Amino acid sequence: MSRFAPFVRFLSPLAALILLGVPVLGYLLADDGRASRLGFDLHAPKLDLLAAAPTAIQIHVAAALTALAIGTVLLIGIKGTRVHRTLGWVWVLAMGTTAVSSFFIHQINPGGPAGLSLIHLLSGWTVVGLPMAVYAARRHRVQTHRRAMTGMFVGGLIVAGLLTFLPGRLMWAVFFG
Numbered sequence: 001m002s003r004f005a006p007f008v009r010f011l012s013p014l015a016a017l018i019l020l021g022v023p024v025l026g027y028l029l030a031d032d033g034r035a036s037r038l039g040f041d042l043h044a045p046k047l048d049l050l051a052a053a054p055t056a057i058q059i060h061v062a063a064a065l066t067a068l069a070i071g072t073v074l075l076i077g078i079k080g081t082r083v084h085r086t087l088g089w090v091w092v093l094a095m096g097t098t099a100v101s102s103f104f105i106h107q108i109n110p111g112g113p114a115g116l117s118l119i120h121l122l123s124g125w126t127v128v129g130l131p132m133a134v135y136a137a138r139r140h141r142v143q144t145h146r147r148a149m150t151g152m153f154v155g156g157l158i159v160a161g162l163l164t165f166l167p168g169r170l171m172w173a174v175f176f177g
Contacts, residue, residue, distance in 0.1 A: 045174050053170060056104035063101060064157065067094035071153045079142075088137075088149075092130050095152060099126040107170070119160060126156050 050061065070091045077084060102123040106116070133148035164171040 046177065047174065049170065049174050049177075054105075056101050057170065060098060060101040060105060063094045063097035064161065067091055067098055068157050068161070070094060071157060075150070075153065092134060095126060095156065096130055099123040099130075099156070119163065122156060122160055126152055 050058065053061075070087050074084060074087055074091060077087075100123075102120060103116070129148055129152055133145050133152070136142075136144040136148060163169075165175070166172060167176075
């Protein structure tokens with residue numbers, strides 16, 4: 001089995017989704033003389049909204065984007081090398097910063113218990129899971145390490161990141177509002 005097999009298994013459905021989703025999204029966003037069919041138009045990102053956001057959100061976004069970039073390099077690259085280990089530590093710091101900074105963001109559920117929402121459960125799991133995954137790597141439990149890190153990348157960055165683009169959220173406003 002190729003060392004790229006897990007990556008290809010991950011990318012194949014993603015590529016199919018993109019190939020099918022882009023034309024559909026294009027149709028929905030097409031301007032037919034009035035507003036687009038979805039009620040919004042694509043435009044340059046309104047980065048001033050991000051600049052005006054609280055510091056916790058700015059730190060959270062910067063750390064998440066750093067973790068996304070480094071995590072992608074780590075998933076594609078050769079494992080076990082010095083570069084992998086060094087970037088891995090930077091990724092762990094970026095993910096930890098992303099998770100901890102989320103506890104200072106309360107816009108989703110401002111009146112709830114301590115302002116926390118269900119997404120904060122994922123942040124809590126990340127804070128617990130990161131040291132466990134590092135421990136697994138230090139003990140040469142490669143499968144456990146791989147599963148934990150891939151799970152945090154997909155769940156903590158991809159899925160949670162996509163949720164930030166729901167209507168009413170800041171990233172929705174930056175890109176579509």
